[in-house]
Amino acid sequence: MKVQINSDRCQGHGRCYDLASDLFGDDEEGFGQVIGDGLVSEDFEREARLAVANCPERAIDLVEES
Amino acid sequence: MSVDERFPRDFRENREDGPPVGTRNEIITGPVSDWATDFSHLEPEWAADPYPIQDELRQRCPIAHTGRFGGGWLPTRYEDVSAIAYDTERFSSRAIVMSNFRPPKEIAPIGGSPPISSDPPFHHDARKLLLPAFTKTAVGRQEAATRAFCHSLIDGFEGRDVVDAAADYAQHIPMRVIADMLGFPPEDGPQFRVFVENTLEGINLPPEERIERMTALFDYLMDQVHDHLDNPRDDLTSYLINAELYGRKLEPSHVVGTLVLLLIAGIDTTWSAIGSSLWHLARNPADRERLVTQPELLPTAMEEFLRAYAPVTMARLVREDMHWRGVEMKAEDWILLSFPAANRDAAQFDRAGEVIIDREVNRHAAFGLGIHRCVGSHLARMELRVALEVWLERVPEFSLADAAVVTWSTGQIRGPRSLPLRIGTGD
Numbered sequence: 001m002k003v004q005i006n007s008d009r010c011q012g013h014g015r016c017y018d019l020a021s022d023l024f025g026d027d028e029e030g031f032g033q034v035i036g037d038g039l040v041s042e043d044f045e046r047e048a049r050l051a052v053a054n055c056p057e058r059a060i061d062l063v064e065e066s
Numbered sequence: 067m068s069v070d071e072r073f074p075r076d077f078r079e080n081r082e083d084g085p086p087v088g089t090r091n092e093i094i095t096g097p098v099s100d101w102a103t104d105f106s107h108l109e110p111e112w113a114a115d116p117y118p119i120q121d122e123l124r125q126r127c128p129i130a131h132t133g134r135f136g137g138g139w140l141p142t143r144y145e146d147v148s149a150i151a152y153d154t155e156r157f158s159s160r161a162i163v164m165s166n167f168r169p170p171k172e173i174a175p176i177g178g179s180p181p182i183s184s185d186p187p188f189h190h191d192a193r194k195l196l197l198p199a200f201t202k203t204a205v206g207r208q209e210a211a212t213r214a215f216c217h218s219l220i221d222g223f224e225g226r227d228v229v230d231a232a233a234d235y236a237q238h239i240p241m242r243v244i245a246d247m248l249g250f251p252p253e254d255g256p257q258f259r260v261f262v263e264n265t266l267e268g269i270n271l272p273p274e275e276r277i278e279r280m281t282a283l284f285d286y287l288m289d290q291v292h293d294h295l296d297n298p299r300d301d302l303t304s305y306l307i308n309a310e311l312y313g314r315k316l317e318p319s320h321v322v323g324t325l326v327l328l329l330i331a332g333i334d335t336t337w338s339a340i341g342s343s344l345w346h347l348a349r350n351p352a353d354r355e356r357l358v359t360q361p362e363l364l365p366t367a368m369e370e371f372l373r374a375y376a377p378v379t380m381a382r383l384v385r386e387d388m389h390w391r392g393v394e395m396k397a398e399d400w401i402l403l404s405f406p407a408a409n410r411d412a413a414q415f416d417r418a419g420e421v422i423i424d425r426e427v428n429r430h431a432a433f434g435l436g437i438h439r440c441v442g443s444h445l446a447r448m449e450l451r452v453a454l455e456v457w458l459e460r461v462p463e464f465s466l467a468d469a470a471v472v473t474w475s476t477g478q479i480r481g482p483r484s485l486p487l488r489i490g491t492g493d
Contacts, residue, residue, distance in 0.1 A: 011439035014202055018365070018447075029197035030444065053427040054369075056435060 001040045002063045003048050005032050009059035019054055020047035032059070039065075070295050070307070072318040073288065087170040089398070091136030095270050102127035105140050107164070107379065107402060108270055113476040120407040121419070129393050135164055138400030139384075139393065140407075144415075144431070146391060147408035150382060150401055151435040156390075157382035157401055158185050159438065163478060164381040164400045165269045167276075179327040180320055182438060189437060192320070195309050196441050199247075199302060205445040208243055212449060215242050216456035223489065228467045231348075231457075232485040236340035237333075239453050243445070244332035248325065249301030250290055257286065262334045265326075266477045287325045302328065328442075336446045338377035338481020340453045345482050346371060346421060347458075348466045353423050358462045361455065367423035368450055373430035374421045376406040379478040380434065405431045406480065464489045 003023055005016070012030035016023070022044050025033050040048045040062075052060045098104050098111065101119050106112065112119060123130050124142040132138050141147050150157050160174045161167075162182055169178060177183025181192035198204065219238055223229050241255040264279035271279070294303045306321045316324075347354040357367055382401040389395075409430045412418040416427075433440035440446065466472065467486035475483050 011436065012197070013433060013439055014444055017202070026201055026203070028201065029194065030201040050426065054429060056429050056431055056433070056439075058429070 001045065001048065002038045002065055003034055003040055003051070004038060004061045004063060005034055006059045006061065007031065009057045011057050011059075013056050015054040015056065016051040016060055020044070020051040023048055024051060072315065072321075073291050073295065075288065087172075089136070089168045089170075090273060091166050091168075093166050093270050093272070094134040102130045103132070104134065105130050105132045105402075106134050107478065108476050110476070113474045113480070116406065116480065117410060117419070120404065120410065124407070124411060129391060131393070135166055135400055136168065136398070137396060138164060138381075138402055139395060140402045140404065142404060142407040142411070144408040144411035144413060147403060147405065148431065148435050149391075150403055151380075151431075151438070154186055154189075154437060156385055156388065158385050159183055159189075160185065160383050161400075162381050163266065163269070164402050167273070168383065168398060176317075176320065177323070178319075179323040179330075181324075181441070182327050182331065183323070186437070191311055192324075193437075193441065195306075195311065196324070199305070200441050200443075200445055202444040202448075205448050208246065208445070209448055209452060211246065212239065212243055212452045213456060215239065216453055217460070220456065220460045223461070227490065228486050228488050230485055231344045231464075231487045232337070232341040232482045235457070236344065236453065236481075236485075237337040239340060239449055240333045240336035240446075243449055244329060247302050247332075247445075248290070248328060249294065249299055249303045250329075254286075258329060258333055261286070262330055265330050266334065266479055267475060269477060283326065284322065287322050287329070290325070291321065331440075332442055332445070334475065334479045334481065335377050335440075335442075336449050338475065338479055339372060339375070339446065339450050341482040341485055342375035342377065342480075343368065343371040343450065343454055344457065344464075344487070345466075345472065345485055346375065348464055348485075348487050349469075350421070351465070353421070354458075354462075354464070356423065357454075358458050361458065363424060364451065364454060364458075366425065366428075368447070368454065369428045369430065370421055370423050370425045372432040372450075373409045373415070373425075373428055375480075376409050376430065376432035377479050377481050378432065378434070378440070379404045379406060379480070380438070381478065402478075405434060461489050 010032050016032045017026050025035050027033050048062055052062050098106055098109055120142045128143045130140040160177050161169055175185040175188040181189050184192050219235050241258050245252045261283045268276055298304045309316055380403040382403055384395045384399040386397050410418045433443040464487045467488040472482055473484040
């Protein structure tokens with residue numbers, strides 16, 4: 001499983017890096033950034049789902065790796 | 067050192083207090099006959115409790131109209147509020163306080179208080195100037211001082227059984243924080259309160275009085291700009307004075323307009339959020355006790371308070387006549403863009419009318435949606451979290467002293483302005 005941020009939609013609310021700081025950080029203007037390759041280990045699946053469920057702009061996607 | 071000639075003392079441009087440009091309409095006040103056709107966010111019934119009105123409209127007439135303020139619309143469904151927030155082509159931010167005055171079209175795309183009053187493409191560049199100062203990391207540098215200040219306010223409660231959580235606590239926190247960030251004298255707080263009320267609550271005053279009051283705000287800000295020109299320092303005011311856009315320093319109206327925005331929008335919004343949260347906890351002892359024993363729940367609870375008691379409603383102006391989702395909008399009609407109403411739409415939120423402090427899925431729109439997302443949202447969240455943490459740690463027991471004397475602000479920012487709480491165990 002992998003997280004992605006749609007940067008066209010992200011407005012820098014920061015819910016992702018508040019709720020899932022292992023998976024997301026912010027840039028110098030406060031926009032969300034995926035840390036590393038975005039791969040989500042089992043330990044962080046809950047965090048990933050919380051970030052998706054709380055993004056006001058619906059800018060985060062959780063992609064199942066095939 | 068060369069004198070900065072952008073800021074002559076008599077500087078003023080196309081603002082409500084400037085030359086007689088823009089459009090004024092007849093001021094209509096008094097009881098609302100029908101909320102679907104005559105709404106007003108400035109009447110006492112709305113201030114006291116807008117939610118039943120919004121809920122009823124969402125069922126009966128989801129895009130309500132009013133002839134007041136020269137004509138306007140009130141969408142109450144989340145999907146309509148979000149569509150308007152995202153549609154900067156058809157809905158302009160040239161004015162964002164619904165009033166009896168429409169500024170001249172020539173002030174677009176900058177507007178009176180950039181970037182909140184700006185439209186694309188200018189908006190993006192004006193906003194970019196502010197973003198680095200308001201990231202979570204940047205505002206984190208204010209946290210220790212904010213916490214110490216909250217403690218000092220509660221130290222002041224010593225010996226009292228009843229305190230006003232709005233007037234003695236909530237209002238002071240954002241005033242102090244924004245004064246520090248702008249580099250304004252911290253003792254000017256009482257003046258800030260007057261400026262905020264004049265800007266946001268004085269909407270239906272006669273034009274002369276409104277102009278006089280806005281002039282006082284501009285005079286104050288000009289004094290601050292001049293003080294910073296004489297004594298530059300490491301704060302947002304000096305930053306704006308020196309900032310450049312398109313290879314030149316900012317227009318003076320841009321500098322002062324942004325100062326208006328940061329001062330006004332930074333204060334009563336957060337003051338309202340802190341006050342509403344404490345009001346809720348004072349009336350709901352089970353939630354209060356749970357947060358005292360489980361402080362780790364506070365970040366989640368806080369988002370729920372922001373959803374259910376969202377303090378901020380914005381406004382837009384319709385650009386052109388159009389048929390929009392079943393209504394006939396006219397150019398220059400207002401849109402009262404109620405994020406509070408969107409946040410209570412049952413089509414978007416389960417149990418929308420209930421306050422559930424451990425709500426896990428919460429895509430609320432308290433800080434807006436789209437390009438105008440509140441630039442101070444990270445600052446507001448820091449202040450709200452610290453204010454509630456300190457309060458719950460120091461004053462774990464509290465209840466409403468007298469529900470009858472709780473008063474609420476009127477207009478687009480909603481929060482308690484008088485909130486007497488009995489503190490301690492009351493024995």
